[in-house]
Amino acid sequence: MSKLIYLDNAATTQVYPEVLQEMLPYFSEVYSNPSAIYSFASESKKAVDKARTSVAELINAKTDEIYFTGGGSESDNWALKATADAYASKGKHIITSTIEHHAILHTCAYLEKKGFEITYVNVDENGKVKLDELEAAIRPDTILISIMTANNEIGTIQPVREIGRIAHEHGVLFHTDAVQAFGHIPIDVDEMNIDMLSASGHKINGPKGIGVMYIRKGVKILSFIHGGAQERKRRAGTLNVPGIVGIGKAAEIAKNTMAERSAKEISLRDHLIDRILTEIPYVRLNGDRHDRLPNNVNVCFRYIEGESMLILLDQAGVCASSGSACTSGSLDPSHVLLAIGLPHEIAHGSLRLTLSEKNTVEEIDFVVDELKKIIERLRSMSPLYEDFVKKQNK
Known part of the structure; x- marks a missing residue:
C-alpha cells in the first residue's frame, strides 16, 4: 500500500476541511479583536460566542x-494550581x-514542592481507578480529586x-482531564458530577493551540x-479567534456525528x-x-x-506510537503500563494504534500483515526470544 496510513489520532488529528473553511475569514478578513467596542469587533465576538x-x-x-x-495542558494546570491556591485555607490535600x-x-509534583500533599490512587490491571481506594483516601483536608475521563495510552474509560458522586458526597471538588474523551464519547457534566473539565481542539479534528476549561458556576x-x-x-490575553472558531466548529461536528463515527471506529x-x-x-x-475509547488499540x-x-x-508507511506523544524520545517504559502491573521488559514492547473514521478495513488488514512480518523479523534477532523458544521446545 503506497499511501500513508495514519494511526496516531491520540497524538493529534487532521483538521477537518469544514473546520479550516470556518476559520479562514478570521485570519485576514474578520480580524478584529473581540474585546474592542466598535461594530467591526462585534463580528469576531459573535463568532466567539457561537463557538x-x-x-x-x-x-x-x-x-x-x-x-x-491555549490547550489541554494549560487547562490541567489551571484546574490544579488555581484550586490549590483558592482552597488552601481549607486544606492542602x-x-x-x-x-x-x-x-x-x-x-502535582510542582504542588508537592509548594507544601501540598498528593495521594496517587492505584488502578487495576485494566487501568480502572479503584473506587474503594479513592474513597478511603479522602481526608478532611482534601480539596480536589482529579481523575482523567479516559486514558490517553490504553484507552480505558x-x-x-x-x-464525581464520591467527591461530592465528601464535599470535594472533582476535575477531569477529558482531552482524549471530549467529542469521542458522551460527556454530561451535570450527570457526571464534574466541577471542572479540560479539553483540547486538536484531538477532535480542530486546530492546535486551543483548549477548553469548563468551570461549574460556584x-x-x-x-x-x-x-x-x-x-x-x-x-x-487577546482571544485566539480563529482557534476558537475552529474548536467550536469541530465540537459541533463531533456532537452531530458521534454515534455514527464511534460505531465505525469500534468496528475497525x-x-x-x-x-x-x-x-x-x-x-x-x-x-x-x-470500556475503552472507540478508536484505541x-x-x-x-x-x-x-x-x-x-x-x-x-x-x-504506517504512523503509530508506543504511548503518549508527550513522552516521545524517552527511553523509559510507559508509567501507565507499569501502573497496570506490567514488568519493564514487556512494557518496552508496547504499540498504540489510534484510528479515525477515515481509516478502512483494507488499511487495517495491511497494517496487521506488515506487523506480523515485523514482529517475526525482530524476534528472529532477539536472543531472549531464542532462549524462550528453546525452553518451550524442551
Missing part, C-alpha cells in the same frame, strides 16, 4: 461556564491517579460518574493567566484487536476490552523493543 455555545452543548454545560485556553497525563502528574477558582479582563476576568478497532490477538503469538491487549509484544517496531512500521 462557546457549540462547546457547551457538547458536554451539556452552560455557555458562561466555558473558558478558552489532592487526590489523583497513577496513570494521569503528565500535565497532571508534573503539576473511567467510572467518572461514580468518582467553583471559586481565580485566574491562571493575569492581565486583561478577557474570559470574564479569568483568563487574560475490534477487527484490529481480533486479528492481532489471534494471529500474533505472545501479545497482550492493554486496557479494558470493552494498545498492545504489548513480548521480546520486542517498541522503538524498532515503530521505525519499521514507518518504513511501511
